[in-house]
Amino acid sequence: MGLGDVISQQLVERRGLKEHQIGRTLTMASLGCGFVGPVVGGWYRVLDRLIPGTTKVDALKKMMLDQGAFAPCFLGCFLPLVGTLNGLSARDNWAKLQQLWPAVQLANFYLVPLHYRLAIVQCVAVIWNSYLSWKAHRL
Template sequence: MALWRAYQRALAAHPWKVQVLTAGSLMGLGDIISQQLVERRGLQEHQRGRTLTMMSLGCGFVGPVVGGWYKVLDRFIPGTTKVDALKKMMLDQGGFAPCFLGCFLPLVGALNGLSAKDNWAKLQRVSWAAIQPLPSLLQLWPAVQLANFYLVPLHYRLAVVQCVAVIWNSYLSWKAHRL
């Protein structure tokens, strides 16, 4: 409880910084899970640079972009009724999510030193599979976002999504770093 209260105080004092750092930390955790539990690299083979890259993406891209998107979405569709939440979820899942993923994967490739040509080839190979990894994920995110937009105050939405996304981030990290 004390940790949660400290998080709330920090969020109230520095909302943007805390949201961005939360996104970065949870993106890093997703990569650690990917390397240790999915890929079974072991601590000796853990690619620390990759984890730092994912944390940097969380702080420099995911946090600002998703956090900014939620603010824009709240201005575009003000309100928290069930209908408002449904509209937000449909815009988020139908428009924002595919565009976001289409930017995320090439950004990972560029940060990992891929040339534009190699990055484009990789994007063509993995993007559709990344968008539809499992039918259950396609059911998960609309439900999560519907609850997020209906029940969660704006300043907590990024953290809620990033907590749920730890497993998704693990998948994206594994998919983005496959040869």
């Protein structure tokens, strides 16, 4: 999430190093390390115990459980937290997540071994977090 904010500030907003808001980057990084990483990583371990295996059917079951059960609960906590910290619209975030994450998770559960899933999702999340940071901090 910190990297996403740096990308947002430097590549999207083109602030330059002198105008970079370090506090904003630290807030986003803290949110990623203190909330997103532990919660999502723990969920992947639980999900793999609930549905062991990596077949197409297993991946589809995991994606459905992830999107049907975990995502609404996670977003119900995450979006208000981000909104509180950055003034983001929960409606905007929800619409974007609905478009992106089901496809990412289906591929993730089908193609990626458990010990790499969090890393893969976080790579995709860099793009999402860049958007979130830009959306949260545009003037």
